[in-house]
Each structure stands twice: as C-alpha cells, then as structure tokens.
Amino acid sequence: MIDFQKNIHTWGRAWMLSALAVMLAVPIAISLHFGAWPGFMPVLRGLLAVAPVYWTVCAIEVLTYAPMLGSGGTYLAFVTGNITNLKAPAAISAMQNANVQPGSEEGEIISTIAIAVTSIITTIILAAGVALFSVMAPLLQHELLMPAFKMILPALFGALGVVFIAKNWKIAIAPLAAMIILFICVPSLSTAVSVLVPISALIAIAAARIMYKRGIV
Secondary structure (H helix, E strand, O other), X not given: OHHHHHHHHHHHHHHHHHHHHHHHHHHHHHHHHHOOOOOXXXXXXXXXXXXXXXXXXXXXXXXXXXXXXXXXXXXXXXXXXXXXXXXXXXHHHHHHHOOOOOOOHHHHHHHHHHHHHHHHHXXXXXXXXXXXXXXXHHHHOOOXXXXXXXXXXXXXXXXXXXXXXXXXXXXXXXXXXXXXXXXXXXXHHHHOHHHHHHHHHHHHHHXXXXXXXXXXO
C-alpha cells in the first residue's frame, strides 16, 4: 500500500500540473492567435477580486474531501471537477454499497474506481451531448422540463442526506439549522454551493466533536 500511495502522489501531482498547463494554454493560445494581450495590471486586478475566494474554497474543499475520497480519488476528482455534485456523492455511495469506510485501504480503492468511472461516463455523455446538441436542444429547452433541471442538485443531495441523516440524526441538526438560518437571513447565498457545503461540513464535524465529548452521540 505504501508503494501505491507513492505512485498515486507522483502521478497525481504530474497530472494536476499537466491539467493546469492545458487550462492556461487555452487563453495563451487565443492571445497569441489574435495578438491581444490583456496586460499584467488588468489581470492582477481581476485576480485580486476573485482569487482569494477561490483559494479559500480550494483549501476548505481539500481539507473536507481528501479524508473522504482518499489520495487517488482526491487527485482525480480535482482534475476532472464536479466534486460536490457528482464525484463525492458517487464515491460515498460506492463505499457505502461496498461496506467499506472512508480513509481505509479498501475505501481508497473503491473511491478511486468510482470517481474514475464517473469521469469516463461524464466524458462520454458530454461527447454525445455535443454531437447531438442541435437535435436535443429544442427538447431540453422545453418549458415543461426547465423546472426539473433546477431541482437536480437538491434531489441529489436530498437522497444522499436521507441515507446519512438516518444513521445519526443528532449530528445533522447543527449544520441543517445553521444553513436554514443563513439562507433565511441571506437568500442570495443559495447559489454559493461550493462555499457552503465545506462550511456546513466543518460545522457538522465541530458539533459532532462537542456532542461526542458530552456523551450525546
């Protein structure tokens, strides 16, 4: 398992740097082709406005998801994206069905396989969607289907939530209460899922720790 972990970190870092290089290559290639460069100061001002938020979210997500997904799953999930609404739920569901615990050697392998499969399936679906876009666009944009698309994420987390809340409902009280109060006070934050999911996870961990010390759970 030690050799496996070393290989995971070696290849994981290599692929993350490769993915970063490919992402940066797109705007660089566009600028080279059109001979249009935004300049250092405009880019810096733009980064100062948004980068601190992403740095904070990135740090929180790594601390939140890495223990659940394992090293292999974490590298793969952060390279392919859609962690909150696809990769993490798929990995957790797979580990639960296999009766293995997150952080264990078995959980590491199951999580990595689950995330890899979701990445492959997502790529296939996206390729098919692009190829059939002109045919499917009128159907997908139909007014009868629009409300359903808005409920995909709540339905996904609702189904997962029922499973985990049923295991120990006392731990779910604190994060649910905190998020309900927050959304009532600031409704506009309902779109900040990537920030609030890790924050609610930290609230759940803190509440569980306090209740454990007091013998409540």
